[in-house]
Every structure is written in C-alpha cells, then in structure tokens.
Amino acid sequence: MRYLVTGGAGFIGSHLCERLLDDGHEVLALDDLSTGRFSNVAPLEGRPGFELRVASVTDPGVVERCVLECSAVFHLASAVGVRLVVDEPVKTIETIVNGTDTILRCCARYRRPMLLTSTSEVYGKSDRIPFREDDDVVLGPTTTRRWAYAGAKMLDEFLALAHWHEARLPVVVARLFNTVGPRQTGRYGMVVPRFVRQGMAGEPITVYGDGTQTRCFAHVLDVVDALVRLIHHPGARGEVFNVGNGEEVSIMQLAERVRALTGGRSDIRTIPYDEAYTSGFEDMVRRVPCLDKIRRLIGYEPTRGLGRILSDVLAEGEGASAG
Template identity: 75%
Template sequence: MRYLVTGGAGFIGGHLCERLIAQGHEVLALDDLSTGSFDNLQRLDGHERFEFRCASVLERRVVERCVRECQGVYHLASAVGVKLVVDQPVKTIETIVGGTEVVLNSCARYRRPVLLTSTSEVYGKSPKVPFAESDDCVMGPTTTRRWAYACAKALDEFHALAYWHQARLPVVIARLFNTVGPRQTGRYGMVIPRFVAQGLAGEPITVYGDGRQSRCFAHVKDVVGALCGLMDHPRARGEVFNIGNDQEVTILQLAERVRDLTGGRSEIRLIPYHEAYTVGFEDMMRRVPDLSKIRRLIGYRPTYDLDAILRDVIAEAQAAAPGSSTLSTS
C-alpha cells in the first residue's frame, strides 16, 4: 500500500511514518512544518519508499493530488498543544476544520479510506469517568478559548461520520488521549517533555493549577500500532475508538516522579492557570479512557507503563544534551 500521512513531520506523524515503512508500505508525508520538524523524519531521510512534500492541508489542489496518488490516508494534521490553542485560536479553528474538510472531500472523490485522529478533549467537562466512545460530550462556554479546539475536533468527527453515513466513505475516528515519547517537544505546552527538561536542568518543575488534575499517558509506539490496527480492520469503519493508556496519575505525582528520575534536584512550583495561560482558563480534573471497545476489536493493550515512558523520554533528552558523546536520533 501507499499511504498519505498528513501532519507527517509531527511527533506522532513521524513515528507513524516509520511504522508504516517498517511494515513494508510506501509513505507520502504532507506537512507545512508550522509545528512539525524534519527531525521527526530523520530516520527516513533518503528511504526509497518514503516521500515528503512541504504544503498545508488547506492547499486543496496539493491535497487532491496526494490523495489520488495513495491508497489510504491517515489524517493527523492539526493544531497541537494547549498553549498554541489558547494563543492562536483563529489558526486552530481554520487548520482543524478547514484542513479536515479538504482531506475528506478529496478522499470521497477518490474513494480512499481515511483514519481521522481526534482527541480526548471532545469529552470536555463530562464528569463521567472513564470516558466511553458513546458518552455525552460536555463543552464549556464559547467565551473560553480552550473549548474552540474541542469543538473543532468534534465537528471534524461529525463531518467524517456524515461522509460514512451519506456516501459510505470508509472512515475511522481515533480519539487520542495524552500521547508521549521520544521526539515530543514541550514548546506547545506538552507536560512530560517540559517536566523532563526542567528536571534535567535542575530548574523548578512548574505544575499548572494545584496539580490534582489527573491524566493517563500512552507511549507513541503503542498509539501508532493501534492506528495501523484500526486502519486495517474492516469492522472499524464508521466507528469511533479511544486510544491511550488507562493508568491514571495526578500531575503533581507526575512532577514528583520526573524529579526523582532526573536526579531529585528540582523543587516543584505551582503556577496559577491565569499566569500559565490566560484569565478564565478551564481545565478538566480527570481524563481517563475506557479502552474496552478497541480491546475487543484489535486486542489493543498498552505495553509501556508510566515509568517506562519517562525513562524513554529522559534517555533521549540526556543523549541530546550539549556535551553528550552520542546524539540521539530516536
């Protein structure tokens, strides 16, 4: 197969491209490098079954040509990170909604199966935990910018499922919970790479809010394996699936664990949300996936626990540090 991966130079996109190549496929990666990086594709540089094109998913003619040349599409291109979502709300909405419309329209024209990556953010402020795919989505007010991301991704899901119901376009929706691992940047607010960088530098590890909010972190290798499994399974079409890990940890506990694993020199400092983001910022106290649906279909079970994930991220950061004898390419 020849697959198109939009957002292919992103953190998850780069790992997915590697996975597909390892499975024997050809890959065409499309990315405008606004948040992605060539570093995420370093291992594929010069590979005979890999091609990269620098363009936006908003460029309709480019996307159409890419879709036409491939037999399946993984649509990962999106605005990423809470900080980017809060700081650039217009770009967030336009990239997510507009880009997905272009991709779905092209896939429908050429009858290409497409997997759309969505997010656990669509569950919003729902108090029901763990989150199952059929649960209600409880959004905050439109005056709070962070909900623009959740609502835009929910609209993407509605749009994709509309193509499935109306035109029988083969679509699969994957709701990703916190995905972490080597090559993830902390530039856009991702918590683990930020904590690790602070811990290794002996700087204060900055926890936003009171630290009692909890998350579940999945290794990117587990996640891309699940994405491939869903794309390959005919009974996944027209369905929504959670992908993540259901091992829950508070952000304060996470900070303490990172401190311990990076030498124990850092203090843990609490930063109010209004200082970290903006006045009126809202956060969810818990975000835990129900993984029973994807487990039943493809046997998905996370293979990395939190300590294994942290050790992986820390090892890469140490190897890439100035003065290291070995530069990491993982």
C-alpha cells in the same frame, strides 16, 4: 501499499511513518512544518519509499494530488497543544476544520479509506469516568478560548462520520489520550517533555493548577500500533475509538517522579492557570479512557506504561545533551 500521512513530520506522524515503512509500505508525508519538524523525519529521507512534501493540508490542489497517489490516508495534521489553542484560536480552528474538510472531500472523490485522529478533549468537562465513546460531551462556553480545540475536533468527527453515513466512505475516528514519547516537544505545553527538560536542567518543575488533576499517558508506539490496525478493519468503519492507556496519575505525582528520575535537584512549583494561560482558563479534573471498545475489536492492550514513557523521553534528552 502507499499511505498518505498528513502531519507526517510531527511527533506522532513521524513515528507512524517509520512504522509503515518498517512494515514494507511506501509513505507520502505531507506537513507544512508549522508544528512538525524536519528533524523528526530526517532519518527516513534516505529510506526507499519515503517522500516528504512541505505544504499545507488546507491547499486543495496539493491535497488532491497527494490523495490520488495513495491508497489510504492517515489524517493527523492539526493545530496542537493547549498553548497554541489559547494564543492562536483562529489558526487553531481554521487549520483543524478546513484541513479535515479538504482531506475528506478528496478521499470521497477517490474512495480512499481514511483514519482521523481526534482527541480526548472532545469529552470536555464531563465527570463520568472513564470516558466512553458514546458518552455525552460537556464543553464550556464559546467565550472561553480553551474549548475552541475541542469544538473544532468535534466538528471534524461529525464531518467524517457524515461521509460514512451518506456515501459509506470508509472512515475511522481515533480519540487519542495524552500520547507521549520521544520526539515530543514541550513547546506547546506538553507536560511530560516540559517536566523532563526542567528536571534535567535543575530548574523548577512548574505544575499548572494545584496538581491534583489526573491524566493517563500512552506511549506513542502503542498508539501507532492501534492506528495501523484500525484503518483497514471492517468493524472499525464509521466508528469512534478511544486510544490510550488506563494508568491514571496526578500531575503532581508525575512531577515528583520526574524530579526523582532527573536527580532530585528541582523544586516543584505550582502556577495558577490564569498565570500559565489566560484569565478564566478551565481544565479537566480527570481524563481517563475506557478501552473496552478497541479491546473488543482488535485486542488492543497498551504494553508500555508510564515508567517506560519517562525512561524513553529521558534517554532522548540525555542523548541530545551528550550530542
């Protein structure tokens, strides 16, 4: 098959492109390189069946041509990272909502199956742990910019599922929980690559808040495997699935592990949220996925834990330093 991967030069998108090529498919990657990087897909440029087009997912003409040429669509293109959400809320909302609307219209026109990547952010401040796909969501006020990302991704989900309900367009929604691994940048606030970079440089490892907040980190290769298995599964159509890892760790514990792995030279410093982001910033205390639904459908079981994630990210950093 020939797949369209929007955001194909991004962190997750580039791994997905590589996996699809390894499986014998052709891949058309669409990316405006605003947060994606050409270096992520440079090794794929010489492989048969791979093409990168540098354009925006909000351009209807470009998107229509891309969708028409492909048999199915992985829609990963999105504004990314808490830092970008706080600093550029207009860009965040427009990129997410307009991009998804454009993709869905074209998929509906040509009846192309589509998988939409959403986010655990949509659960908001809910304290019902673990998060289940049919749980109520609890977001903060619209005056707090931090929730713009969650609100926009929720609208994405509503729109995709509306196409399923009205016209039976085969869509799947995957809510990703803190996907991590090689090629991820700390530029937009991603915690693991930021901690690893700081630890390797012997700089203070900066923990936002008091560090008691917990997260569950999933290796990008486990996540990509789930996406590939979900897109054409008949039982996934019109459904939402959590995709992640259930291994919970506090951000302070994460900082301590990274410090130990990088030689123990760094101090660990806490920075108040107001200083790290903006006044009135709110964070989730815990973010833990229930994986029962995806486990029942495709037998999904993450095989790479936090130890493997940290070793892979550290190895990439060491390789970059050596180069």
